[in-house]
C-alpha cells in the first residue's frame with residue numbers, strides 16, 4: 540500500500556502566471572482525488588527545470604490555467620491511487636512511475652498520427668493545464684504515465700523525464716552521422732549536458748559552448764571533445780573557432796541550442812556548414828528572434844531550422860534504454876525540500892550546472 544494523506548508537501552506559487560510570482564514550501568497542501576483516467580502519484584523526487592520558471596512567470600505566453608499553482612514537469616515516484624476508469628491490470632498501486640511535461644494527447648489529430656504527439660492540437664501539459672510536480676501528490680493521465688526501468692533510481696529518473704527525453708529527441712533531430720561535428724549551446728546546463736552525452740554515445744564530435752569553468756567541467760565530463768567559453772571567446776570569433784574544431788574546417792553539421800539565451804540563437808547560423816541544421820530546444824522569453832542572421836546566410840547555405848518540444852512516448856522509451864544501459868547519466872545534485880524556492884531562483888538565472896533534484900523525503 541501507498542499511504543494517501545489528506546495534505547502533503549508542495550511548493551505552490553502566489554501570483555501564478557506573473558513575473559512577480561513567489562513559491563513557498565508548505566506541509567499542508569491538499570492532496571487531490573484522481574479524476575477519470577488519472578493516476579494519483581506519490582513523488583519521491585522532482586527535477587527543477589528552467590522551464591518551471593517560464594511556465595509560472597507566463598513569459599512564453601503559456602501560463603498556468605486558473606487554479607494551477609504548482610509548476611514542475613519532471614518527477615518520479617509510485618502510483619498512490621487509481622482514478623475511475625483506469626485498468627487495474629495496467630496500473631497497480633505502488634508501480635513506479637515518471638511524470639513528463641505532457642499530461643494527455645488526443646491520439647486522433649494530424650500531429651498525434653504523424654509522430655509529433657507532443658504538439659497535439661488538443662494536448663494538456665503538466666504545470667499548464669494541471670498542477671505539476673511541485674506538489675508531492677500530482678495527478679497524471681494514465682496514458683502519459685511513464686514506466687521507470689528497474690535499474691534506474693528515482694533521483695535519475697525524475698530529471699530525465701524532461702531533460703533526458705528532450706535531449707534524446709533533440710539529438711535525433713540533428714540527423715547526424717558518427718564523426719559529424721555538433722555544437723551544443725548550453726552544454727553545461729540541465730538539458731545541454733544530456734544532449735552532449737547522447738551525442739557522445741552516438742559518436743559525434745561535440746563542441747560545447749557555455750559560460751564559465753563550472754559549466755566547462757560538466758560539459759567535458761558529459762563528453763564534449765571541445766569547449767568554448769563565451770566569457771573568453773567573443774561572439775564574432777565563434778564561427779572561426781568552430782570551423783577550426785571541425786575536422787574538415789567547414790563548421791558544424793548541426794547546432795543544438797539547449798540554452799534559453801537569445802544570443803545562442805543569434806550566433807547559431809554562423810557556426811554551420813552548408814546544409815547544416817539548427818535544432819531549437821531552449822526557449823528564451825517571448826520576443827526573441829530565432830536565428831539572428833542575414834537571411835542570405837540561411838538561403839545560400841540551405842540551412843534548416845527544426846524545433847523540438849520535449850519528447851514523445853516512443854522516444855522516451857528509447858531514451859530510457861540509454862539511461863538503463865549506463866550510456867548516459869544525469870549530473871544530479873539532490874537538495875532537500877526546504878531549498879525549493881532558492882533552487883528555482885538559481886535555476887531561473889542559469890546559475891546552476893547539471894540538474895538540481897528535490898528530495899521530498901528530506
Ligand SMILES: [Zn+2]
Pocket residue numbers: 588589590591612613701702
Ligand atoms: Zn523541463
Ligand SMILES: [Zn+2]
Pocket residue numbers: 644645646647648649650651659660661662
Ligand atoms: Zn492529438
